[in-house]
Amino acid sequence: MKSKGKGSKRGRQSWAEQDDPDFTLETEPGSSEQEGSEASVRLGGTWRTLRGEGHGRTRVGARRRRQHGNAKERNVRRLESNERERQRMHKLNNAFQALREAIPHVKTDKKLSKIETLTLAKNYIKALTTIILGMSNACLPHAESHMETNASRLLQCYQQHLQEEGEEDLSNYLSHIHSFSQGS
DNA sequence: TAGGCCATCTGGTCCT
DNA sequence: AGGACCAGATGGCCTA
Numbered sequence: 001m002k003s004k005g006k007g008s009k010r011g012r013q014s015w016a017e018q019d020d021p022d023f024t025l026e027t028e029p030g031s032s033e034q035e036g037s038e039a040s041v042r043l044g045g046t047w048r049t050l051r052g053e054g055h056g057r058t059r060v061g062a063r064r065r066r067q068h069g070n071a072k073e074r075n076v077r078r079l080e081s082n083e084r085e086r087q088r089m090h091k092l093n094n095a096f097q098a099l100r101e102a103i104p105h106v107k108t109d110k111k112l113s114k115i116e117t118l119t120l121a122k123n124y125i126k127a128l129t130t131i132i133l134g135m136s137n138a139c140l141p142h143a144e145s146h147m148e149t150n151a152s153r154l155l156q157c158y159q160q161h162l163q164e165e166g167e168e169d170l171s172n173y174l175s176h177i178h179s180f181s182q183g184s
Numbered sequence: 185t186a187g188g189c190c191a192t193c194t195g196g197t198c199c200t
Numbered sequence: 201a202g203g204a205c206c207a208g209a210t211g212g213c214c215t216a
């Protein structure tokens with residue numbers, strides 16, 4: 001049970017608890033006593049629970065999209081939508097994990113949170129950009145006064161590389177940077 | 185036990 | 201029309 005109170009349940013009625021006489025949910029084996037208006041359905045080989053209690057935001061005054069199809073069809077669409085959302089969030093989390101592994105940080109048992117990952121990544125990019133621009137300035141005399149121009153050329157170089165290669169091949173990109181720093 | 189972080193559900197909106 | 205995206209809500213887990 002949640003130890004801290006995070007607000008009371010709202011009175012919104014979800015689609016899952018709307019009355020529909022011709023819709024019956026398949027009950028998960030072993031969960032014969034459903035609490036409240038919860039029910040479980042089988043989707044993709046796993047049991048998923050439909051909660052009758054209100055979740056999600058309700059915009060005051062927002063007009064509801066007209067719901068078509070019967071409750072069973074809406075339930076199926078909602079479950080499919082939930083599954084897609086889970087997959088989307090899993091992909092997002094995979095991307096976060098890849099980002100964690102890409103940025104240097106002090107190794108601890110505790111993994112970086114999402115906000116820490118984004119903040120560190122931002123700082124890392126800034127630091128690398130500063131280093132690269134410093135290198136290009138060293139190769140290009142009088143370039144100090146054209147920092148913005150150099151940064152712009154750096155970005156153009158990177159975007160061109162992405163268009164040509166389609167993915168981030170760091171060694172190729174660095175060779176571009178190298179030729180750029182040579183004043184080409 | 186409070187608070188941070190997270191996964192998940194949900195419905196509205198945007199986009200193709 | 202349907203999927204992707206977004207953000208609010210909620211509950212679980214963990215730690216100080």
